Amino acid sequence: MNLLKPKYLRYVVLGLISALVVTFWPCKEKPQGHTRDYAEIEESGILHAATEYNSISFYVDGDTVSGFHYELIEAFARDKGLQVQVSPVMSFNQRLEGLANGTYDVVAYSIPTTSELKDSLLLTSPIILSKQVLVQRKAEENDSLAIRSQLDLAGKTLNVVKGSPSILRIHNLSNEIGDTIYVNEVAKYGSEQLIAMVAHGDIDFAVCDESIARMAVDSLPQLDINTAISFTQFYSWGVSKQSPALLDSLNTWLSGFRKKGEYQAIYRKYYGKQ
Numbered sequence: 001m002n003l004l005k006p007k008y009l010r011y012v013v014l015g016l017i018s019a020l021v022v023t024f025w026p027c028k029e030k031p032q033g034h035t036r037d038y039a040e041i042e043e044s045g046i047l048h049a050a051t052e053y054n055s056i057s058f059y060v061d062g063d064t065v066s067g068f069h070y071e072l073i074e075a076f077a078r079d080k081g082l083q084v085q086v087s088p089v090m091s092f093n094q095r096l097e098g099l100a101n102g103t104y105d106v107v108a109y110s111i112p113t114t115s116e117l118k119d120s121l122l123l124t125s126p127i128i129l130s131k132q133v134l135v136q137r138k139a140e141e142n143d144s145l146a147i148r149s150q151l152d153l154a155g156k157t158l159n160v161v162k163g164s165p166s167i168l169r170i171h172n173l174s175n176e177i178g179d180t181i182y183v184n185e186v187a188k189y190g191s192e193q194l195i196a197m198v199a200h201g202d203i204d205f206a207v208c209d210e211s212i213a214r215m216a217v218d219s220l221p222q223l224d225i226n227t228a229i230s231f232t233q234f235y236s237w238g239v240s241k242q243s244p245a246l247l248d249s250l251n252t253w254l255s256g257f258r259k260k261g262e263y264q265a266i267y268r269k270y271y272g273k274q
Contacts, residue, residue: 035102038245050095050104053088068270073108093163110235126234132166134227135206154179159206162187
């Protein structure tokens with residue numbers, strides 16, 4: 001009988017919680033219609049933001065809501081005299097669609113600043129530095145399944161969250177090594193649930209953000225996250241191309257807020273051990 005060990009339990013439970021939160025989170029999404037710029041947001045008094053439910057960005061612990069991106073967007077709204085409605089959305093594509101149709105004003109989540117994404121939305125000044133990494137189980141010395149370099153990815157299937165920006169990077173990496181790397185897009189789970197599935201042996205490989213993977217390794221020491229899929233790069237928030245004033249407002253605020261002790265405290269809380 002294939003029972004879950006306690007160290008996996010946190011991520012299995014988080015998966016169940018995230019599904020419930022995404023389904024029942026009591027936020028009032030703005031009706032679809034048109035994208036808004038800062039003047040209209042200011043007039044309404046409410047900023048609508050989308051993020052992902054995970055232990056770095058946004059999560060519920062008892063009666064407390066926490067997360068790096070959640071605390072940051074809350075601070076922005078507070079300083080601007082706004083209320084913020086944060087919606088946990090697991091699918092990257094759905095977050096972008098929500099920007100395009102006006103459901104959300106900002107995606108307050110780590111978006112890699114690639115030229116492809118810059119074509120479809122406006123990206124803020126960098127929020128963090130990170131990279132995409134391969135998640136696999138630690139291998140024995142002669143384990144033929146083990147990935148020890150990017151060349152070993154030839155012919156392998158990598159599991160990613162559906163619509164993840166890492167998909168484009170994997171396709172480019174496939175061209176770089178001159179062989180096929182297969183991608184399996186998973187719509188049902190987020191990055192942390194894919195990590196738990198690797199640890200438990202349900203899947204062999206996953207690709208996710210290094211910051212999320214590093215936090216998981218603290219509880220799942222049987223994992224190996226030492227193979228980089230991408231270079232270290234900047235990650236930003238995103239707004240619609242029809243919201244340049246909102247972009248300017250966010251960038252001006254970020255420039256000043258990063259110099260404050262409050263920002264340093266928030267950053268150390270979630271990234272201090274990395």
